[in-house]
Amino acid sequence: MIALENAVVGYGPDKAFIAAVDDVTITIGDNEIVGIAGESGCGKSTLLRALYGDFTHGLRQRGGEINARFTDAGTGTTVEKRGANLSELWWDQISYVPQGSMSVLNPLMKVDKQIIDGLPKREKHGSRADLRKRIANFLKGLGLEESVLEAYPHQLSGGMRQRVLVAIAAFVNPRLILADEPTTALDVVVQKRILLMMVEIQRRLKNTLVLVSHDLGVHYQITDRLAIAYAGKIVEIGPTQKIFAAPSHPYTQALIAALPRVGEKGQRSGLEGRPPSLVKPPQGCRFAARCPEAQDICRAQSPELKMRSADRPVACHFR
Numbered sequence: 001m002i003a004l005e006n007a008v009v010g011y012g013p014d015k016a017f018i019a020a021v022d023d024v025t026i027t028i029g030d031n032e033i034v035g036i037a038g039e040s041g042c043g044k045s046t047l048l049r050a051l052y053g054d055f056t057h058g059l060r061q062r063g064g065e066i067n068a069r070f071t072d073a074g075t076g077t078t079v080e081k082r083g084a085n086l087s088e089l090w091w092d093q094i095s096y097v098p099q100g101s102m103s104v105l106n107p108l109m110k111v112d113k114q115i116i117d118g119l120p121k122r123e124k125h126g127s128r129a130d131l132r133k134r135i136a137n138f139l140k141g142l143g144l145e146e147s148v149l150e151a152y153p154h155q156l157s158g159g160m161r162q163r164v165l166v167a168i169a170a171f172v173n174p175r176l177i178l179a180d181e182p183t184t185a186l187d188v189v190v191q192k193r194i195l196l197m198m199v200e201i202q203r204r205l206k207n208t209l210v211l212v213s214h215d216l217g218v219h220y221q222i223t224d225r226l227a228i229a230y231a232g233k234i235v236e237i238g239p240t241q242k243i244f245a246a247p248s249h250p251y252t253q254a255l256i257a258a259l260p261r262v263g264e265k266g267q268r269s270g271l272e273g274r275p276p277s278l279v280k281p282p283q284g285c286r287f288a289a290r291c292p293e294a295q296d297i298c299r300a301q302s303p304e305l306k307m308r309s310a311d312r313p314v315a316c317h318f319r
């Protein structure tokens, strides 16, 4: 389980702080696939980095709590960590699949060396040849040929590199895998293969996968629950199928309404306008300026993310 409680996370000094995650509360359970969706710049990657406890490169936590509790799959022992201390669980209980496989893999090093060098000590028992064999078997179990281990990253396609990154993240049997836009810029066939691989891993390891994507189609295909982010806030959380069948927040409704339908000719019109700047966000509901239902209260008061039914928290004054 990992949870944010009123977490405020962002960039810059106090006087000019950009809260890319602004007073966000969300609990992510064991053994589920949770998606985080929303337009570019709404804070999805920052939220994922907060869940990773990655307070580097100018990111800092300014308020609230970030707490995690995991039970080790092998030993059955429970570990608890909070905030930046989550980094002590990297490559152990938590792994991260970053955006852009080429920028992560070292172009001058064969894949096997990169994987082996990056593994935590506890995985490095036995000889190097044995470890390589274990990795090869693991990859094979996920449909990847042993030959990828012999390759330099540029010799693999973008999709194959991404599958290698996902496999590396899973090899250490983590309780939580965080994936940031793992299928962006790949064609739909390759995308599908990677998504199926991620589901296969999650079902096998019975762990938690948190997936960030701006593509609602990706969430529809694999997530169990979905959180919709808008301008640093979470505006709706719920079971993915229920959100697609009956979106509640006006922003979610607009996102779903803009999706193309099978057999439909022509394009659907998207949402007009842009999200507000996070430098000086409006005091009321951040969606008010684009919302067809906005009233005075929306411009004056920020709505809380409140349970509207058993499993559907929504942040809207009129839900």
Ligand SMILES: Nc1ncnc2c1ncn2[C@@H]1O[C@H](COP(=O)(O)OP(=O)(O)OP(=O)(O)O)[C@@H](O)[C@H]1O
Pocket: 011, 012, 018, 020, 038, 039, 040, 041, 042, 043, 044, 045, 046, 047, 057, 058, 214, 278
């Ligand atoms: N290193 C940084 N320093 C300052 N501001 C940043 C930094 N990284 C991101 N931001 C700002 O934080 C906000 C949220 O960015 P974030 O990357 O989390 O959004 P996102 O929803 O993941 O966007 P995208 O889909 O484009 O990756 C944006 O306004 C962005 O400009």
